[in-house]
Amino acid sequence: MSDRVTPAVSFQGVTRRYGSVTAVRDANLDIAPGEFFALLGPSGSGKTTLLMLLAGFDQASEGQVLMSGTPISDVPPHRRRIGVVFQNYALFPHMTAAENVAYPLKMRGVPRAEREKRVNAALGIVTLADRGASYPSQLSGGQQQRVALARALVFGPDVLLMDEPLGALDRRLRDQMQVELKRIQHELGVTVIYVTHDQSEAMAMADRIGIMSGGELLQVADPETIYAEPSNHFVARFIGECSILRVSTTEGGKGYEIAGACQELPAPSSQPFDIVVRPENVVVSPASKPVQEGEFGIPAKIREVTYLGAGWRVMLELSDGQTLMAGIPRGHQLAGSLTPDTNVLATWSPDSVAVLPTES
Numbered sequence: 606m607s608d609r610v611t612p613a614v615s616f617q618g619v620t621r622r623y624g625s626v627t628a629v630r631d632a633n634l635d636i637a638p639g640e641f642f643a644l645l646g647p648s649g650s651g652k653t654t655l656l657m658l659l660a661g662f663d664q665a666s667e668g669q670v671l672m673s674g675t676p677i678s679d680v681p682p683h684r685r686r687i688g689v690v691f692q693n694y695a696l697f698p699h700m701t702a703a704e705n706v707a708y709p710l711k712m713r714g715v716p717r718a719e720r721e722k723r724v725n726a727a728l729g730i731v732t733l734a735d736r737g738a739s740y741p742s743q744l745s746g747g748q749q750q751r752v753a754l755a756r757a758l759v760f761g762p763d764v765l766l767m768d769e770p771l772g773a774l775d776r777r778l779r780d781q782m783q784v785e786l787k788r789i790q791h792e793l794g795v796t797v798i799y800v801t802h803d804q805s806e807a808m809a810m811a812d813r814i815g816i817m818s819g820g821e822l823l824q825v826a827d828p829e830t831i832y833a834e835p836s837n838h839f840v841a842r843f844i845g846e847c848s849i850l851r852v853s854t855t856e857g858g859k860g861y862e863i864a865g866a867c868q869e870l871p872a873p874s875s876q877p878f879d880i881v882v883r884p885e886n887v888v889v890s891p892a893s894k895p896v897q898e899g900e901f902g903i904p905a906k907i908r909e910v911t912y913l914g915a916g917w918r919v920m921l922e923l924s925d926g927q928t929l930m931a932g933i934p935r936g937h938q939l940a941g942s943l944t945p946d947t948n949v950l951a952t953w954s955p956d957s958v959a960v961l962p963t964e965s
């Protein structure tokens with residue numbers, strides 16, 4: 606993010622404790638205006654707590670939260686210019702869609718004529734202009750979530766917080782809504798902070814992702830960087846599939862060795878280290894194939910084969926017992942002979958792996 610732009614949202618040294626539980630620990634994070642930021646992590650990692658602190662439904666134990674450079678601890682939730690959408694829509698069942706959307710405006714004392722204009726515009730944005738008179742029970746899950754979104758957007762918030770907003774929808778509808786949400790965000794230029802535990806959703810939608818575990822922000826980066834250069838084992842495993850292999854350097858430090866296979870390749874100075882290998886970067890060849898210059902090659906044995914439709918996922922075992930996952934596309938020369946106990950050669954380009962410090 607550019608240094609010149611005042612962040613729409615900043616968390617500065619934010620910690621939140623509940624008795625002996627530290628829900629968020631020393632969070633430091635700047636989110637740019639108009640950014641789509643995903644908070645991704647397993648259940649209980651502190652994602653919702655961060656949102657609640659920003660929305661004003663909770664107070665930090667330490668540190669401060671700023672919006673557009675101004676600390677907001679004394680600003681009540683309804684004055685923070687933040688819209689919130691949760692997984693369970695939280696629509697009022699006795700109000701029509703239009704009345705639901707009008708509610709925040711009514712609370713803010715917006716006159717009737719202006720209210721109607723804005724409600725129609727908000728329902729138009731979520732492509733429900735013709736359903737204003739419907740009650741929530743007459744709408745599908747996806748439509749109800751659109752109404753909730755219109756209600757969060759109707760007063761023109763600077764920041765939109767979404768906590769697992771698509772969690773209750775089936776896969777197909779979720780994919781559609783992802784595209785829709787991106788369109789709306791683009792159209793309005795609103796800053797979005799989006800909580801999810803679904804890594805593919807975060808990858809598909811976010812400009813940047815913050816990975817949380819145990820109350821800590823482990824890595825904040827764009828999706829490509831998180832995938833290609835995870836900062837530790839947890840991030841590597843949480844985002845996509847991978848194998849993490851223990852590596853040692855060869856004598857003289859001129860190369861590295863995995864399960865007895867050596868290659869003259871540049872190695873990091875801290876030893877030993879691990880590498881993260883993504884299955885799509887592993888090429889599986891007949892065992893007799895020689896290793897080409899510039900690639901890392903290692904003999905392996907097929908342990909398990911899983912058919913995925915578009916190809917196969919194979920689990921390979923190295924001579925020291927480490928496992929390596931590889932993707933085999935349809936039409937691959939070994940497609941017909943992918944059987945357990947077959948000896949193969951696994952190769953990859955050293956550029957395609959991430960290097961990580963060893964973790965015990």
Ligand SMILES: Nc1ncnc2c1ncn2[C@@H]1O[C@H](COP(=O)(O)OP(=O)(O)OP(=O)(O)O)[C@@H](O)[C@H]1O
Binds near residue numbers: 626653
């Ligand atoms: N009001 C509270 N009182 C006590 N502990 C709480 C409270 N709110 C959250 N916690 C604890 O703080 C930790 C973080 O919770 P949080 O809801 O922020 O996680 P999350 O990542 O949003 O999880 P999920 O994906 O399940 O919603 C958890 O251990 C939770 O039990």
